[in-house]
Amino acid sequence: MxxxxxxxxxxxxxxxxxxxxxxxxxxxxxxxxxxxxxxxxxxxxxxxxxxxxxxxxxxxxxxxxxAKPNPVRHQRQEKVFRHPIDFDEMMPVAQMDGGVxxxxxxxxxxxxxxxxxxxxxxxxxxxxxxxxxxxxxxxxxxxxxxxxxxxxxxxxxxxxxxxxxxxxxPSLDLVEKPIQLVTSTCQYFWSHDDAKRGFKTYDSMARLNPDFFVQTGDYVYYDKPGPLAKTLEKARHKWHAMDAWPALRDFYQKVPVYMLKDDHDLLDDDADPDSPAYGELSFEDGLNVWRENVPLADKPYRTFRWGKDLQIWLAEGREYRTPNKTADNPGKTIWGEEQKKWFQQTVEASDATFKILFSPTPIVGPDREKKTDNHANAAFQTEGDWLRGYLAAQKNMYVVNGDRHWQYVSVDAETGLMEFGSGPVSDFHAQGWPEDDVRPEHRFLRVKGGFLGVKISRKDGSPTAVFTHYDVDGHPTHEEKRVAV
Missing domain, CATH: 2.60.40.380 (Purple acid phosphatase-like, N-terminal)
Incomplete structure (x- = not known):
């Protein structure tokens, strides 16, 4: 395909x-x-x-x-991710929970x-x-x-x-108009926190009446049970079950979306183009299923303008990367040379007041030392150093990332680049970082689920961006206000 x-x-x-x-x-x-x-x-x-x-x-x-998805019949384990209990991975897909x-x-x-x-x-x-x-x-x-x-x-x-x-x-480039966007990441079917609606976060985001939504990847999890998506049929089932939750269906009837992909909705953990098949599912199969389910016109990296004060960039982090296990060197890349060239050209051509890069993975972090698949890791140190330096040199440019299962705001010690991690969609999916491990880079840390909202507006002629983290019920947990320079 x-x-x-x-x-x-x-x-x-x-x-x-x-x-x-x-x-x-x-x-x-x-x-x-x-x-x-x-x-x-x-x-x-x-x-x-x-x-x-x-x-x-x-x-x-x-x-x-x-007319309705198959009922959710299985009970769940009382631990992170809420895996289903006694799920028969070999049952016909047509009978699986959430199937359509x-x-x-x-x-x-x-x-x-x-x-x-x-x-x-x-x-x-x-x-x-x-x-x-x-x-x-x-x-x-x-x-x-x-x-x-x-x-x-x-x-x-x-x-x-x-x-x-x-x-x-969206408005044309010269029009000054307030904008409210929302963004989230990391949602596993069995981590749902509302038995009828699916995920509280979607209903909470909808109450903000956002202009648009950016989903930063890991929309589904092929490599988590219920079922493990080791065939094309089971991979497709994961999307059917997720999209059939009422909270998601209602949300997408009201809010336009831009979507990114990451490893779990492509193949399995830390996937790259050299990854072996996950069961019968190949890397190319994963790409094809993603393209079936994601509205996309051309390249997976792209940029969109929303009036005078905002332009967003959506980065692609899986299709062009060097294998993760390759030793770091000047040629090792997550983005690939074509995407890097495009990114620099479009950023330098933009006169938007605020610029936001949406990345499926962290660029600032901090991240766990054992991880090897993102720009905050030593495995991609060379390209990460270049990217942080380049982004920090742009006026009023910020990073919003997916992938991490905790909410945070961090500032790179070397460059001053600020990054916002939205956190996972539900509290059941939150894990991976000790709550008391607050590093010097952190301005905010919360190991829970929810989402990030960004409001762009002008007051007395001064453009302002307000980044607000919310919990799953829509209550603000942290706010950063940035006035354009």
């Missing part, structure tokens, strides 16, 4: 303009989907609005054969704003792509709110199933 170019996406989409009448109610509760006939389809694993720019967006969904069967069919989206209506052609959801569909739209307008009607039908003919969502496009 290859990453399709945006041009190919648009050619296939056959986008046109038409009128449509929307229901008065914008959102349909996720437990009350309209149930079609037995040969119908469902949006059980939700829908995502992604890669949003002032003029474009990509719409993703997967067509399902059942797919079905072939067709999908289209219709976007409506005050002055515009855009409707895509019907796009096929096929077995070979795990019934997923990606629909790119490139005719949206900046700073505009769109209501989105999703329609689906089974292959051939049949009753329509519908669901609605909404999003607002």
């Amino acid at each position: 290859k990453i399709n170019s945006r041009r190919l996406f648009l050619k296939k989409a056959g986008i046109g303009v038409a009128a449509i009448s929307f229901r008065k109610a914008l959102f349909i509760p996720t437990d009350k989907f309209r149930i079609p006939a037995p040969n119908g389809v469902f949006f059980t694993t939700g829908c995502k609005m992604a890669e949003v720019t002032p003029t474009s967006a990509i719409f993703w969904t997967r067509l399902c054969a059942q 069967a797919g079905r072939e069919g067709e999908v289209r989206v219709t976007l409506k704003s005050t002055h515009q209506t855009i409707r895509s052609d019907w796009q096929k959801a096929l077995t070979e792509s795990d019934f997923t569909v990606k629909i790119p739209i490139d005719k949206v307008r900046p700073a505009t709110r769109y209501e989105v009607l999703w329609e689906a039908k089974a292959a051939g003919s049949g009753p329509l199933t519908t669901i609605q969502s909404a999003f607002t496009t």
